[in-house]
Amino acid sequence: MIKRLLSPLLIVSTIITISGCAMQSEFVDLENEVNRMKVILLQAQREVSELQKSQQPPQDDHIAVEIKEQFAKMDSQNTGSIDMLQKNQADFENRFTQLATDVQVIQGSVEENTHRMAELTENSDDHDAAIQEMSRRLDNLEAGQPPVHSPVVTPSGGAAASTPSELYNQSYKDYMSGNYDLAIEGFYNYLRQSPTGNLAPNALYWIGECYYSKGDYSKSVTVFESVTIDYPKSDKIVSAFLKMGYGYEKLKNNDMAKLYFKKVVEQFPYSPEASLAKVRLTDIK
Amino acid sequence: MKSIFRIICLILLIIVLTHSAIAEEVYLETKRGAIQKIPIAVVITGDDQELKSAVRKVLVNDLERSLYFDLIANDSLRLKGVPEKLDEAMRGQLISSGVEALVVGQVVRDGEKIRLDGKLYETGSGELIYAKKYIGNNNILRRIVHRLSDEIVFRMSGEKGIAQTRIVYVSDQAGRKELYIMDYDGYSSKMITGNRSINISPEWSPDGSRITYMSYRDGNPDVYVVDLNTSRRWRLTDYSGLDISPAWSPDGNTIAFSTGRDGNAEIYTMDREGKGLKRVTYIRGEDVSPTWSPTGAEIAFTSDKGGSPQIYEMKSDGTNVRRLTFKGDYNSDPAWSPKGDRIAFACRSGGSFRICIINPDGSDLREITNGPGSDESPSWSPDGKWITFASSRGGKWNIYMINADGSRLERLTNNGSNNLSPDWSPN
Numbered sequence: 001m002i003k004r005l006l007s008p009l010l011i012v013s014t015i016i017t018i019s020g021c022a023m024q025s026e027f028v029d030l031e032n033e034v035n036r037m038k039v040i041l042l043q044a045q046r047e048v049s050e051l052q053k054s055q056q057p058p059q060d061d062h063i064a065v066e067i068k069e070q071f072a073k074m075d076s077q078n079t080g081s082i083d084m085l086q087k088n089q090a091d092f093e094n095r096f097t098q099l100a101t102d103v104q105v106i107q108g109s110v111e112e113n114t115h116r117m118a119e120l121t122e123n124s125d126d127h128d129a130a131i132q133e134m135s136r137r138l139d140n141l142e143a144g145q146p147p148v149h150s151p152v153v154t155p156s157g158g159a160a161a162s163t164p165s166e167l168y169n170q171s172y173k174d175y176m177s178g179n180y181d182l183a184i185e186g187f188y189n190y191l192r193q194s195p196t197g198n199l200a201p202n203a204l205y206w207i208g209e210c211y212y213s214k215g216d217y218s219k220s221v222t223v224f225e226s227v228t229i230d231y232p233k234s235d236k237i238v239s240a241f242l243k244m245g246y247g248y249e250k251l252k253n254n255d256m257a258k259l260y261f262k263k264v265v266e267q268f269p270y271s272p273e274a275s276l277a278k279v280r281l282t283d284i285k
Numbered sequence: 286m287k288s289i290f291r292i293i294c295l296i297l298l299i300i301v302l303t304h305s306a307i308a309e310e311v312y313l314e315t316k317r318g319a320i321q322k323i324p325i326a327v328v329i330t331g332d333d334q335e336l337k338s339a340v341r342k343v344l345v346n347d348l349e350r351s352l353y354f355d356l357i358a359n360d361s362l363r364l365k366g367v368p369e370k371l372d373e374a375m376r377g378q379l380i381s382s383g384v385e386a387l388v389v390g391q392v393v394r395d396g397e398k399i400r401l402d403g404k405l406y407e408t409g410s411g412e413l414i415y416a417k418k419y420i421g422n423n424n425i426l427r428r429i430v431h432r433l434s435d436e437i438v439f440r441m442s443g444e445k446g447i448a449q450t451r452i453v454y455v456s457d458q459a460g461r462k463e464l465y466i467m468d469y470d471g472y473s474s475k476m477i478t479g480n481r482s483i484n485i486s487p488e489w490s491p492d493g494s495r496i497t498y499m500s501y502r503d504g505n506p507d508v509y510v511v512d513l514n515t516s517r518r519w520r521l522t523d524y525s526g527l528d529i530s531p532a533w534s535p536d537g538n539t540i541a542f543s544t545g546r547d548g549n550a551e552i553y554t555m556d557r558e559g560k561g562l563k564r565v566t567y568i569r570g571e572d573v574s575p576t577w578s579p580t581g582a583e584i585a586f587t588s589d590k591g592g593s594p595q596i597y598e599m600k601s602d603g604t605n606v607r608r609l610t611f612k613g614d615y616n617s618d619p620a621w622s623p624k625g626d627r628i629a630f631a632c633r634s635g636g637s638f639r640i641c642i643i644n645p646d647g648s649d650l651r652e653i654t655n656g657p658g659s660d661e662s663p664s665w666s667p668d669g670k671w672i673t674f675a676s677s678r679g680g681k682w683n684i685y686m687i688n689a690d691g692s693r694l695e696r697l698t699n700n701g702s703n704n705l706s707p708d709w710s711p712n
Binding site (some may be wrong): 072100101103104105107108109111112113169172173175176177178205209211239242243245272273274275276279 | 296392564566567568569570578579580582583589590591592593595603604605606607611624625626644645646647648
């Protein structure tokens with residue numbers, strides 16, 4: 001049922017993401033176009049002022065009048081084209097602003113759809129776990145053993161949590177409260193229970209963040225690397241690459257740090273992480 | 286383009302041209318969850334009736350607001366002086382009325398001075414578990430009683446009390462928007478700026494010694510700091526555009542704020558002296574109102590990157606930006622709770638704002654106020670049990686406090702002016 005629900009959602013989300021990308025590329029094209037027009041406008045203005053500067057004092061009245069007429073003509077031609085250029089520029093800027101707003105609205109829809117999908121997948125994780133537990137108990141019954149109820153997870157980190165999503169949320173709370181060791185244990189428990197769960201990439205990512213917050217940069221780099229290898233399609237991958245860069249920088253391995261900052265800039269040029277990586281690349285010697 | 290920045294400018298304008306609308310005042314009272322409270326009795330002795338009743342009133346209010354105690358009436362209890370140990374008869378009487386702890390305060394006026402001899406007894410054993418003599422001028426009587434209350438809370442619960450905390454807020458009672466500090470119960474208010482300009486969005490430093498705020502003091506909206514011990518104040522930013530909504534990191538070494546220096550509003554951090562400027566957000570859209578998680582690892586903020594203002598979270602280094610709120614078309618002003626388990630914010634509901642609370646994982650969204658008027662700028666008490674906020678429910682804007690479960694609404698300001706942007710001090 002949930003899988004059936006998911007596929008239309010996935011399609012809608014993909015379309016929105018793709019159209020978002022299309023809008024983004026159009027947006028960049030427009031930005032380039034506006035910049036090009038600005039350059040043309042500047043050039044035209046410079047030409048006019050150079051022409052005016054090069055105007056020599058007239059030696060002969062007749063020639064002077066002729067030159068003046070010619071300049072007046074050129075001036076009016078230039079003014080006409082500058083007016084047109086300015087109008088075009090204004091039009092482009094309007095469209096640019098409109099597109100920026102459209103991009104934001106689409107971004108909002110993508111965020112909302114991703115959120116709905118995350119909610120659905122979280123439920124499906126819990127359902128999967130419940131089904132596994134039921135079939136285990138059925139197997140026991142068929143084998144003639146008394147039905148022993150055991151919780152889906154037996155956590156030491158994320159105590160008293162019983163479904164995968166509860167365990168995940170408890171571990172997330174532990175991370176937020178600064179109980180990093182508990183959070184690491186809880187997230188690993190989640191990963192043991194739901195290795196293919198929908199929140200698995202996030203759980204692994206948060207383990208990396210916990211190690212990073214603890215100051216264990218070596219472990220954080222290893223875990224972030226696992227995120228990029230094990231879950232190459234996760235939306236956490238950009239942050240994971242960037243945090244690998246940060247981690248290597250903390251470990252005084254600037255060459256490796258630069259490698260990952262460059263990776264972020266090259267592979268995800270439009271992400272906020274790329275901007276952060278560029279700053280680090282400028283600052284690192 | 287929809288812009289939070291423009292909206293902020295509009296809000297600033299509205300602040301300047303403050304309005305008044307008459308609205309009926311409604312107090313909320315809902316049942317608290319079943320938290321086991323300690324039944325406690327309070328006896329104040331002394332010859333000065335007026336003084337006794339003043340001390341009693343402050344102490345009882347403080348103990349009730351701590352939410353650790355059930356105040357038990359004890360009119361029949363007669364005490365002479367302050368005994369070292371409760372006698373059997375007294376113990377029997379207290380236990381039969383269910384009292385587990387007894388506070389006795391003997392208060393004496395001594396010229397300009399007040400002497401308060403405070404004692405706390407455990408009725409089960411009759412033992413004295415805390416005793417202290419307080420002496421101070423008459424004008425700090427409330428402060429003395431707040432200290433006694435915090436001691437009682439600490440002895441009985443192990444937690445730090447909030448009776449000595451204060452609230453900084455913005456008020457136009459002197460004409461312009463100036464900053465004021467009042468006790469957490471609304472008393473003893475005093476002005477801390479006086480530059481006849483606009484001063485807004487104040488926030489306490491984590492050690493309570495400084496307040497950062499945004500001011501037009503030198504003609505441009507910049508971030509300032511005032512040191513409460515020395516009264517020294519200085520500017521932290523000097524960018525010619527807008528620098529707003531400063532927020533201290535939990536270790537007190539960093540201030541996050543929002544600035545227009547990149548065209549649209551982005552979040553930056555700087556050290557407590559305004560140096561080491563670092564850009565944190567690179568988001569297409571306006572990013573304002575940062576608030577730190579108590580570990581300092583995360584920052585929540587308002588952004589319109591998705592078309593409407595919503596609350597987002599990110600690592601405090603700017604990575605891993607996640608959207609937190611999905612209900613409603615306008616959510617702003619996030620405030621992270623002191624334990625890190627909740628985020629309060631202003632949520633628009635039917636045209637006006639309410640105070641909402643959500644878990645940092647996006648679950649358990651609750652609207653804890655229900656109007657009338659608009660409720661804005663939430664800030665947590667350091668014990669995480671209360672939220673102070675500004676509300677227009679009484680016509681003018683005033684500062685209120687409410688329990689985080691939506692109960693026990695209390696109005697703190699009543700000066701006939703507009704009072705906004707409260708921020709609760711640490712304890």
